[in-house]
Amino acid sequence: MKNFDEAGLAEPILRAVKEEGYEAPTPIQREVIPLMKEGEDILGIAQTGTGKTAAFVLPLLTRLAEDRKKPAPHTCRALILAPTRELASQIAESVRTYGQFIGPSVAVIFGGVKPGPQLRALSKGLDIVIATPGRLEDHMSTGGIKLDATTTVVLDEADQMLDLGFAPAIRRILGKLPKVRQTVLLSATMPIQIRNLAKEFLNNPHEISVAPVSRPIEKIDQSVRFLNSSSKRAALLDILSEDDIERAIVFTRTKRGADRVSGHLEKAGLSSAAIHGNKSQRNREKSLDGFKNGRIKILVATDIAARGIDIDGVSHVVNYELPNVPEAYVHRIGRTARAGKSGVAVSLCDATEQPYLRDIERLIGRKIPSGDSDWDGASGDVSTFDPTAEPQRLKRHKRPQNNRRRNGGGGANRSAGGAGRSAQGKAGENGARPAGAKPNAGRGRGKPNANARPGQKNGQNRSQNRAQSGRPRRAKPAAAQR
Incomplete structure (x- = not known):
């Protein structure tokens, strides 16, 4: 046929x-x-x-x-x-x-x-x-x-x-x-x-x-830019400000990310709209109609929402964030080069997205050429970024330890700024207790006291300190005495 x-x-x-x-x-x-x-x-x-x-x-x-x-x-x-x-x-x-x-x-x-x-x-x-x-x-x-x-x-x-x-x-x-x-x-x-x-x-x-599974159309000019995540916004503006942009779709991984990117483009004077699952049907249809008739030049979308975008004349696809599923990359760039035309697909890749890029290249059976990887973004030169290096892993931040509790109230393990807050603090380091300071013996609840005799409990040592200082024992509430 x-x-x-x-x-x-x-x-x-x-x-x-x-x-x-x-x-x-x-x-x-x-x-x-x-x-x-x-x-x-x-x-x-x-x-x-x-x-x-x-x-x-x-x-x-x-x-x-x-x-x-x-x-x-x-x-x-x-x-x-x-x-x-x-x-x-x-x-x-x-x-x-x-x-x-x-x-x-x-x-x-x-x-x-x-x-x-x-x-x-x-x-x-x-x-x-x-x-x-x-x-x-x-x-x-x-x-x-x-x-x-x-x-x-x-x-x-x-x-x-x-x-x-x-x-x-x-x-x-x-x-x-x-x-x-x-x-x-x-x-x-x-x-x-x-x-x-x-x-x-x-x-x-x-x-x-009819075609190798998940292989992108050969008419798409693919490239990747290696840069820090903080430079992506400026890089995106650099790409979308080119004269050859007819219609462009920018992909993000999350709905919130799509809204943020669209707002950033609007502030820069580029007509754009975000489309994702949280938008109402009326809003989505309005955005798509504006994109079709040319009133909106840039559409920012998530993978799910973009499945229904079958519009000729999309000249550029930009992966603002690489997808964590490699097949999604093929669907994304397939929004361009339709009806026999050619298209451009640019991906912005930071250090944490290198594993995603390797999975994509493994799926499509080719290495995506590197574009302006040494591009100087708004936050500084990223030419020191090494795309061949082992990807950096995000570190989980641990809750800081309470040194006071861990060290029995001693100030030796605190920061230098805390140890030297005032002249009174320095006097404390020399063995003299600042005026008004509480005895150290009463601060480390449950911790052994270095001055206690062998076999003597902390409670006994606290009672002894009260007797020596002349402080009376605080009376218990009536309810506790019964």
Whole structure:
């Protein structure tokens, strides 16, 4: 199959594909489309940006175009599961684009929004439901949707769904589907959990691997800068201030880190927005729309949120913090060099992230070239940083010991500043007790007294000191005397 004319797609679907400017199918599309049209189960492995979405959406729409029967209320003919709200919305947009001439009934089901509109859409019956597992289960439990009439189920980005802890929900959902159905499982990586899931729910699947697992696209110009963590902010500004930046995505490991980096860019006069799981759905959609239309030039994202970002024209990806899972690096840089274009991926690596870098290089099978590693950041020259040295380990800070308690109240082990606070302290070092100071004998509770006679207890020595000093014994409270 060299072009879409040979793919056997329905005429309205083929017309929509051509209007989008696509002529030749990608390798994953050449393999998946014919098998899906035949109703076969598929286990597909393809890296990010290779056209997986169209690979399963086009044959689904062709089947709908050839059989326009109306689904029963609270049912759907096809179910697509996705790990994030953004990816679910992105798939729905592709369904509407490629199905514009047949008008399929579609609903996107995810959390973070009111369930009412979703329930109303489900009540009519739908051709395709695109959902995240958690919210779908909520509607299943209330009878909002039933899966007994679903003939095709697609799990997109299955590895990410398992990473998010959706494995039990996926098993429960698949258990509610008819035994006779078509199941398509697509993933960028293929960990052992995915294979176990395939063995459990797929029937003699055709395994398709169109590219080496987790190998980045060759059109991406990758580099790494070695620098101190305190220099990262200035280095980021240096990178994003270049004239060739069209759209850029900056990746952080944490949600809080994304907010901090976005705020720093805004203060520097660079239009940016942060996108992560703590943002409301409305806020996330607003940020993505601004990024698509060019109003926002830089998007700061976490790995989870970025799974649904399928936007052409991303010229740069910057790893502000390297991911601790090497496969995530491949997904990150796959946001650029899409639709046949080239892209740039720059990683900022401090000493504590060297193990992450080594894992990434081991996974992709190549050493990432070093960029401006001797870059002089705002906090000083980092040219002394040795990227080949053994990585520094973060030391756990111990709580400081209480020298007074440990040493029985003696001041010999305190700091020099504490020992020489005043002239009275110096007099104390010479053996003379400063005026008003308490006898040393009464300060080391539970510690042996050097002046006590052998066999004499500390309590006895304290009583003797009271007698010698003429101080009366303090009377006990009445309650303690009884």
